[in-house]
Amino acid sequence: MMPFTYERAQSPAAAAAAAARSPSAKFIAGGTNLLDLMKLRIERPGHLIDVNGLALDRIEPTAEGGLRIGALVRNTDLAADARVRRDYAVLARALLAGASGQLRNKATTAGNLLQRTRCPYFYDTDQPCNKREPGSGCGALAGYSRQLAVVGGSEACIATHPSDMAVGMRALDAVVETVRPDGATSEIPIEGFHRLPGETPQIETALQPGELITAVTLPPPVGGTHVYRKVRDRASYAFALVSVAAVIQRDGSGAVALGGVAPKPWRRAEADAALPQGAQASAAALMQGARPTEDNAFKLKLVERTLGAVLAEARS
Amino acid sequence: MPIPDTETSSRTPAPDPVPGDVSLARLSLRVNGAVRELELDTRTTLLDALREALRLTGTKKGCDHGQCGACTVLVEGRRIYSCLTLAVMHEGESITTIEGLGTAEALHPMQAAFVKHDGYQCGYCTPGQICSAVAVLEEIEAGIPSHVSESLDAVRISDAEIRERMSGNICRCGAYANILDAINEVGGQPA
Ligand SMILES: Cc1cc2nc3c(=O)[nH]c(=O)nc-3n(C[C@H](O)[C@H](O)[C@H](O)COP(=O)(O)OP(=O)(O)OC[C@H]3O[C@@H](n4cnc5c(N)ncnc54)[C@H](O)[C@@H]3O)c2cc1C
Ligand code: SF4
Ligand code: FES
Numbered sequence A: 001m002m003p004f005t006y007e008r009a010q011s012p013a014a015a016a017a018a019a020a021r022s023p024s025a026k027f028i029a030g031g032t033n034l035l036d037l038m039k040l041r042i043e044r045p046g047h048l049i050d051v052n053g054l055a056l057d058r059i060e061p062t063a064e065g066g067l068r069i070g071a072l073v074r075n076t077d078l079a080a081d082a083r084v085r086r087d088y089a090v091l092a093r094a095l096l097a098g099a100s101g102q103l104r105n106k107a108t109t110a111g112n113l114l115q116r117t118r119c120p121y122f123y124d125t126d127q128p129c130n131k132r133e134p135g136s137g138c139g140a141l142a143g144y145s146r147q148l149a150v151v152g153g154s155e156a157c158i159a160t161h162p163s164d165m166a167v168g169m170r171a172l173d174a175v176v177e178t179v180r181p182d183g184a185t186s187e188i189p190i191e192g193f194h195r196l197p198g199e200t201p202q203i204e205t206a207l208q209p210g211e212l213i214t215a216v217t218l219p220p221p222v223g224g225t226h227v228y229r230k231v232r233d234r235a236s237y238a239f240a241l242v243s244v245a246a247v248i249q250r251d252g253s254g255a256v257a258l259g260g261v262a263p264k265p266w267r268r269a270e271a272d273a274a275l276p277q278g279a280q281a282s283a284a285a286l287m288q289g290a291r292p293t294e295d296n297a298f299k300l301k302l303v304e305r306t307l308g309a310v311l312a313e314a315r316s
Numbered sequence B: 001m002p003i004p005d006t007e008t009s010s011r012t013p014a015p016d017p018v019p020g021d022v023s024l025a026r027l028s029l030r031v032n033g034a035v036r037e038l039e040l041d042t043r044t045t046l047l048d049a050l051r052e053a054l055r056l057t058g059t060k061k062g063c064d065h066g067q068c069g070a071c072t073v074l075v076e077g078r079r080i081y082s083c084l085t086l087a088v089m090h091e092g093e094s095i096t097t098i099e100g101l102g103t104a105e106a107l108h109p110m111q112a113a114f115v116k117h118d119g120y121q122c123g124y125c126t127p128g129q130i131c132s133a134v135a136v137l138e139e140i141e142a143g144i145p146s147h148v149s150e151s152l153d154a155v156r157i158s159d160a161e162i163r164e165r166m167s168g169n170i171c172r173c174g175a176y177a178n179i180l181d182a183i184n185e186v187g188g189q190p191a
């Protein structure tokens, strides 16, 4: 790790203001992603703003009948919350499919959303990577790309977003709430929160410099059957090759989002609309325009089959 | 250097350190029941603070990247990886390490069960396995669901539950079957 100074934030607005004052500052929450990357010198903050003392660790009902999840709520606590288990089971299941018990005890709502890719070339500082070192090239495109994106990538980067939680939130139309360094608050629908790489894979979200996530809100419960299915190389403690989050209603309509296939949680209105026609039609809409590599073309079939299994489970 | 808060640092913005500059922080941790005062480089992980500064070498460093579980300790009663957290982030908190669970004379029931069932070979992963196992039984007791729980609302101990919940503790010697027996013994399931 490079040396850094450390402070404890006293309020969300003060944290955002402190981050804006120091160009190399970063927030630290659970630390489970940031410290991993700092040890490898992929992240090199000169100043850490510890947000753990902020009162952002509560789950509260919203006036509209939804839930507001504080940025610091730990993944374990979110998955175990009675309201989440009852009304947003797809989110509880997505959380429980991620990482390990020890990690979920530390990992926070905001940190999980902002965790960085697991692309092996991003992690290996001897390799070119446009996300880590803009302009250096992409090691993965002509390299080992089995885990990487089949859709939504670009000539510059085909990394996937590794979060399970975010895929559940995408299926539920969550909204990210933030506070900016000038004290203004904003609401960012999760659809537009993560960005596609285009020419600038180093820019991953809609957040401005210093902007602090304060909460994620969920709209009122929509009912239906909630399923999260994750396909991976080990039964546990492994990132997704493909994951499917789905909320399916009795008439066969619903919402579906994918993990492991794109630079962001992947959802398309056409695919939701095609759900009553079955997995093949919906998967085709999700994978429209896909540009897989030789290594990861298997994901196209895997998406269709996993979605098929999810729809069968929802019907049973 | 005492830890500044945002109020003071807003008056004097901290300049970003130049590489090579070391930033120190004073903190106190309650480790296995005793308050310990420390002055550490801010970069010190909780794991390194325990092993290097406090000489509690029971907690092991395997991967140092959150991938093996050897560094598992209990912080405020919850299991975490001590390699992926900074010591300064735990000011005033209670940490329990394997040394605090039991002693050679008075073993914790989980330690005794690991001995009885031979839940190890080289023993390197064992302190982490035991700390994790103690917390796993509490998590099941508290009704916290897991990936393999059929219902999110009714959590019952089973081999599948224990395996899933212990998946964040890798054993290079492959003592898994005996580890499972040891946890079952304490958890009340017939081994
Ligand atoms: C071995 C291993 C396996 C894993 N497996 C999985 C898996 O299967 N599925 C999965 O989904 N995840 C997995 N993870 C990742 C894990 O979920 C993340 O590390 C965790 O969610 C990050 O949360 P955190 O609070 O620790 O974030 P931190 O490390 O504290 O922060 C991450 C980023 O978020 C920023 N940040 C934090 N809080 C805020 C805020 N309030 N506002 C603005 N920015 C903020 C930080 O500056 C940093 O850039 C795994 C991790 C490891 C080490
Ligand atoms: S896919 Fe993206 S993260 Fe991976 S090497 Fe290419 S640019 Fe880097
Ligand atoms: S040393 Fe912490 S998980 Fe491996």
Ligand code: FES
Binding pocket: B119, B120, B121, B122, B123, B124, B125, B126, B170, B171, B172, B173, B174, B175
């Ligand atoms: S006993 Fe050797 S690593 Fe587990």
